Amino acid sequence: MNAIRASYDSIAADYAEFLANELDDRPLDRAMLAAFAEIAGAGARVADVGCGPGRVTTLLYDLGLDAYGIDLSPGMLAVARKTYPHLRFEEGTMTALDVADGGLAGLLAWYSVIHIAPDQRPAVFAEFHRVLAPGAPVLLAFQVGDESLHVSEALGHTVSLEFQRLRPERIAEELTAAGFAVTATLIRERVGNDKVRQAFVLARREH
Template sequence: MGDHVRHHSHHSVRRSYDTVAEEYADRLHNELDGKPLDRALLASLLEQTEPGTAIADLGCGPGHVAAWLAEKGARTVGIDLSAGMVETGRRRFPQVEYREGDLLGLPAGDGEFGSAVAFYTIIHLDPGDVRRAFKEAARVLRPSGLLLLAFHVGEEVRHLDEWWGYDVDVDFRFLDPARVSALLEAAGFTVEMRMERTHYAHEAETRRAYLLARRGRA
C-alpha cells in the first residue's frame, strides 16, 4: 500500500466523517441506551482500568462512548481523524477531552492510558495498516492495559457514496475475528475475551465481534 493511496484513503474517510458529523451525533448520541451488551463490556473495561488512569476512545467520532464512560467516573480522551467530529463532540460532550489524530500516529504519550476502546474504527483502515494501529495502541497503553475492540464480522467491503443524504466516499471493511486476534498477538497483546452477537433491531444488519486484549507487561 503506497503512501499516496493511504493518504487518499485517510483524506476521504476524514472528509466523509466531517460531512456527516452533526447528523451522526444527532442519531447516535444515545445509541448505548439500546445496547446492553456493549454497556456491560464497557463497564467491565472501566472496572479493570487502573484507578486514576485515563481511558482513550480511539476513533471516537462525536465521543458518545467516551461520554458514557465519563458519566461513570472515568477520565476519558477521545481521538478522531475528523476535525468535524472533534468539534461536534466538544460542543455536545464537554466532559471528554478531545484530540484530533490518526490511529497510525496517535497524539498521546507512551503509556498514557490505562485502557482504550476502539468501536468500529479499524474497519476504515487499509488491511496492511491494522497491525501498525495495534502497535500504536500498545504504545499509548500502560503495561497490562486493556484494549476493547468492536467490528463487523465478514469478508466484504461496503462502500458508501451516500450516507443519510450526504455525499461521502468511505469504505467499511468487515473483518475475520481470528485474523484480528492474530494481529493483536503479533502487536504484543494477549486476547482475553472474544464475543460475537447479532445486530440489535435498530442497527445495521451485520454480525458484530468484540475482542478484549491486554497489552504485555514489557
C-alpha cells in the first residue's frame, strides 16, 4: 500500500491531465456508469472507491448521485479537491472503509481493485458487501487478462505499481461468493490507448 500511495502521489497532476477527457470517446463505459446511477437512484449516496483525481466522481454527481470519492493517495485527493471543490473526497483504503454497515446506496471501483492481490480480493468484496445496503449496486471496471504486471515508469515518473488484469467470470464468481448477484457483464474491445479489452461487472448486494 505504501508503494501504491507514493507512486500515485508522484504522478497525480500529470495523471489527472492525461485522463481528463478519457471517457469522451468511450460511450459504452459511460453507459455502464449511467446504468449504475439509475439503479442506485436519484440522490443516492455512493462512493467512488479509488477515485484518483475525481474525474469519474464528478460524472456520477452529474448523473444525479450524492457521490463522493475515497482514495489512498493524498496527492490524488489534493488534485481532486482543487478541481472539484463542490465534491467531498476522503483518504481511505478499500480494505477497511470508514463507512457504517449498509451506509451506501452504491459503490464504484473504477480500475481500482486491479491493485488488490488475488488472495485479498475476497476480503475486499466482503468489505464492499458490508458497506452497501441490501439491493445496492456495485460496479467494477478492469482490464481483461490473466497477467500480473509491474510498472516502474509512468508519465515520466519513477513508480512501483503492481496491478492485475482480470477475468470477468472469475470476478463474477468472487462477487457471488461475497453475497452479490451479478446483473450484467460487459466486455468491450480496445479504444484509444487501451492495450487489451476492458470489462465492467455490475452486481447488487443480495441480502
